[in-house]
Amino acid sequence: MINSPTVADLERAIRNVPDFPQPGIQFKDITPVLADARLFAGSVDLLIDGFKPGDVDAVVGIDARGFIFAAAAALRLQTGFVPVRKKGKLPYQTHEENYALEYGSNTIAMHTDALKPGNRVLLVDDLLATGGTAGAAIALIEKLGATILEISFLIELKFLNGRERLKGHPVRSLITY
Ligand code: AMP
Numbered sequence: 001m002i003n004s005p006t007v008a009d010l011e012r013a014i015r016n017v018p019d020f021p022q023p024g025i026q027f028k029d030i031t032p033v034l035a036d037a038r039l040f041a042g043s044v045d046l047l048i049d050g051f052k053p054g055d056v057d058a059v060v061g062i063d064a065r066g067f068i069f070a071a072a073a074a075l076r077l078q079t080g081f082v083p084v085r086k087k088g089k090l091p092y093q094t095h096e097e098n099y100a101l102e103y104g105s106n107t108i109a110m111h112t113d114a115l116k117p118g119n120r121v122l123l124v125d126d127l128l129a130t131g132g133t134a135g136a137a138i139a140l141i142e143k144l145g146a147t148i149l150e151i152s153f154l155i156e157l158k159f160l161n162g163r164e165r166l167k168g169h170p171v172r173s174l175i176t177y
Pocket of ligand 1: 066126
């Protein structure tokens with residue numbers, strides 16, 4: 001792309017919203033990146049840099065902001081998109097995976113026929129915090145016998161050590177805090 005954005009351009013566009021959705025959380029708002037055609041396209045290109053059409057059998061995205069980047073990445077790589085959704089949202093048969101949150105727990109799901117054994121998969125989400133969500137998504141992907149090539153995030157909150165929970169898989173993050 002002509003005049004592709006740099007990671008610094010993306011970082012400048014990300015808006016920090018203090019105390020959302022609850023006191024103490026510094027919410028990283030990626031909507032200004034999405035609203036700018038150059039930044040949106042550039043962020044997707046950086047998330048999949050090094051991969052080309054034919055390398056990947058599916059891009060898996062995590063509900064909900066992960067869908068936006070993963071779907072765009074799938075189009076770029078000329079492959080399919082697979083959603084990992086919150087429990088109860090997918091209409092067909094699902095596998096589910098539960099993971100702990102700071103308070104309570106959460107369950108995510110994937111259709112049982114979404115991937116085939118041996119499929120080469122990229123997993124994409126907007127942000128890596130504790131790694132609980134991505135870790136559960138890894139379990140769902142591997143339950144279907146697929147292979148994870150890489151896990152890509154726009155943002156990583158390093159101080160939460162989320163990478164520890166994704167051990168054994170290559171992890172890419174464009175912007176770290
Ligand atoms: P975790 O499972 O702790 O790694 O949390 C990751 C998920 O929560 C991602 O899908 C993010 O969209 C969301 N998330 C967690 N913390 C933040 C934050 N500070 N700003 C924006 N999104 C967040």
